[in-house]
Amino acid sequence: MASDLDKQDFSHEIEHHDTIPADPEKSPIVESEDDGEITLKTKLAVLSLILMYESYLFTLVMPATILTYINADLGPDARYPWIAITWNLGAAIIVSVGGRLSDIAGRRWFLMFGAISAAVGALVGATGQSITQMIISGIIFGIGGGFQEMCFACAQELVPNKYRFQTLGIMILANHFSSFSPLIGYVFIAYTKIGWRACYWWCFAWEVVTAVMLYFFYHPPTFETKHRDDHKTKWQLIKEIDYVGLVLFTGGCLLLLLALNWGNGIHPWNSAWIVAPLVVACVCFIALGFWEVYAPLPYPILPPHLFREWRRFTAFLVVCFVAGMLYYSLNVIWPRQSGLLWVPADKPIIRGVYASMVSFGTIIAGWYCVSLMPWLKHEKWQLVGCIVIQTALIGSLSSVGLGDKAQAIGTVIAVSSVNLPPSPLSFGMVSLHLADQTDIGIGVGLISTFRLIGGAVATAIYTSIQTSEFGKLLPGQVSAAAESTGFSGSIESLLAAAKANTPVAYSVVEGITNSTIAAVQHAVLVSNSKSYRIVYLVAIAFGCVAIAAALSVKSIDTSQRSNEVAAKLETEKFESVAKGSDESIVG
Structure with a gap:
């Protein structure tokens, strides 16, 4: 079955869908050629995404659990909560920015970058000798985590619509292991010679395995496939990216989150350190709204x-x-x-x-x-x-x-x-x-x-x-x-x-x-x-x-629970074409 990207002229859709949004309940349902069957390659791709979600959760929960032990070893330093806070700062911003950019350019290398970034963050944390270095580890974790949380969108587009909720359920169920992150972290502290550092080596191992799995099994539509109909080059897309919206969105989110966390005992809520970022964040969001609505953007960062x-x-x-x-x-x-x-x-x-x-x-x-x-x-x-x-x-x-x-x-x-x-x-x-x-x-x-x-x-x-x-x-x-x-x-x-x-x-x-x-x-x-x-x-x-x-x-x-698939793996498309060619030769 051809994906939505293959069936529609992408540039035409961008030009008109902001003014006349379609009603999905009245849209024709396009059934997949395999009648909703999920192939082995798709299952392996989803498994890769599940492992990525598990790795993402370890980097979220484990460092936050052991913060006091890190501070006792490398501190004391009043900034130590920022080891975990920076994760939220990075992930909250990157997940939407990365999601939008991957909608335009393809997802595979964004996810690969997320897994590799998180592995680097784990390595920096495992060898950390100061609270500053641990905060840098948290920042890298946050960047990687933002890309990794895209897994929910990535998995859904690979399966028939009728199986989207089942797929999401499996992804949530699969986080059993990471659910024990606090306990595992305390076990490492109590029973290993390297103590809390074992948590970071643990995260490093998971991220490396995730990156390997993604490399071999996750092959979503490429840039060329996404732009097969509009024939746009990478340079054209780079010039058409909504840079103003990107800066306003990123700046607004960052300032808002910084103010909220600075006000958590670091600065008084009525101080300039809190009020100024909040005011500037509000201005950024208001400007962002007007920019996205009224600017002639082919790819608005927030449609x-x-x-x-x-x-x-x-x-x-x-x-x-x-x-x-x-x-x-x-x-x-x-x-x-x-x-x-x-x-x-x-x-x-x-x-x-x-x-x-x-x-x-x-x-x-x-x-x-x-x-x-x-x-x-x-x-x-x-x-x-x-x-x-x-x-x-x-x-x-x-x-x-x-x-x-x-x-x-x-x-x-x-x-x-x-x-x-x-x-x-x-x-x-x-x-x-x-x-x-x-x-x-x-x-x-x-x-x-x-x-x-x-x-x-x-x-x-x-x-x-x-x-x-x-x-x-x-x-x-x-x-x-x-x-x-x-x-x-x-x-x-x-x-x-x-x-x-x-x-x-x-x-x-x-x-x-x-x-x-x-x-x-x-x-x-x-x-x-x-x-x-x-x-x-x-x-x-x-x-x-x-x-x-x-x-x-x-x-x-x-009618929305159909056999339609939003995106097919590149490897499956190749096999489908090869199969069709073989059948035509036999005929």
């Missing part, structure tokens, strides 16, 4: 016709923004919350088990995505149901206290199990709603960008709320603890020791006793517990916004 389709596209951005707010922030908040409230600092393996609770929920989600999600269909109502349940469970987390450890563990696992499915549901629904399948890279890429930005926004908001509430609650709790134990020394000194909450800090407080130390340590726990309740109450409000957006999306029509 305006996508954003005009609220029910088929824009509403999904809202849904995935909120889903990302909880998914990525929970991976930061929960390990910290469980470590503060329930796990001793000298129990790294147990900390790893607690940190993996979010991952345990994603494992459950994987089984749901591969078994029930494609079978149930009615994707809109699956989307609504997951978000409604998620929002209700967040309410349960807001009631968790010091004595509610079992409730907290069970709820975190349950929240994670319903938080992940909205992403593959959105990936599949948006891809099937696209009037032009050549937009699949940017369409799915923007969903990933909004998920990642949502995570950065939520991490900044939730961490700021928790820190602020903790600061308000602690003085009263410490004063009560001092009074109950008859402490007669300086309350200010005791409060300073409570903020540090270390044996050394308590030892320098005059007149302190063991009973006072125990009471103050309990006060710290109570203050932390109550401060996290506020965080989850705020998250409920965002959940309600996502419910409203999910209710407005367009359902998938039966």
Whole structure:
């Protein structure tokens, strides 16, 4: 079967599809020649993409899990959180930019570059001798991760439309191994001589295997195939790239994410370091909107016709923004919350088990995505149901206290199990709603960008709320603890020791006793517990916004579940031509 790229004049489509978007439900369905059969070569290509997704997750989760150990070894350096933050900065920007450029120029070498970049990042981290070098490793990881997250678009375009949700389900299910990243990381720390560096060597090995698999098995349409009808050269495409839009989009995202992370304890929220980047980011996004709509662009970096389709596209951005707010922030908040409230600092393996609770929920989600999600269909109502349940469970987390450890563990696992499915549901629904399948890279890429930005926004908001509430609650709790134990020394000194909450800090407080130390340590726990309740109450409000957006999306029509394939592997096209030639000779 010829792909959409082969069937249509590409330049003609670019010229007209922003003004008259097609209705996919009324478009003729072109059946594939093999009646929806997925070949071995396609399966191997998808397997390569699955391995890439697994590698991508290891580079995301492992370094974030072991940050304190890296800082203890190479620091102390207050910049150490940026080892993980830079991953989000790079990936959030690159996934959409890379998706759009690969829509135009072909995907293979973008993905190869992503895997090789991540391997280099792992090598830099494994041999790191300073926090600065580890941050550079994180930047390289982020660049590679952005290209690697394109895997969801890449896999969908290779299989018949009717199998897109099954394919996405398999990809989600396959992340079982990476779901144990926190635990694996702590095992490396506890049982290997090189400690946390083993995590980076682990990531390096995965990325190398991924690059090899992609090289041998992933051969999507090339540049020449994509532009067979319009006969454009690479130099022509280079001149027609939307450089202004690229700079405005990249600059706006970068400044927004930097401001959000700088405001996370590095600079006050009302300082020029925060306000100026936010203002400039807003200006960039406003200018970007006008530029994309009114400039005569053959290849806009953000095709305006996508954003005009609220029910088929824009509403999904809202849904995935909120889903990302909880998914990525929970991976930061929960390990910290469980470590503060329930796990001793000298129990790294147990900390790893607690940190993996979010991952345990994603494992459950994987089984749901591969078994029930494609079978149930009615994707809109699956989307609504997951978000409604998620929002209700967040309410349960807001009631968790010091004595509610079992409730907290069970709820975190349950929240994670319903938080992940909205992403593959959105990936599949948006891809099937696209009037032009050549937009699949940017369409799915923007969903990933909004998920990642949502995570950065939520991490900044939730961490700021928790820190602020903790600061308000602690003085009263410490004063009560001092009074109950008859402490007669300086309350200010005791409060300073409570903020540090270390044996050394308590030892320098005059007149302190063991009973006072125990009471103050309990006060710290109570203050932390109550401060996290506020965080989850705020998250409920965002959940309600996502419910409203999910209710407005367009359902998938039966006619969209066809045998049509958006793109064929170059190796399969060659075999198809050869087979046709042989048959004509025999005839």
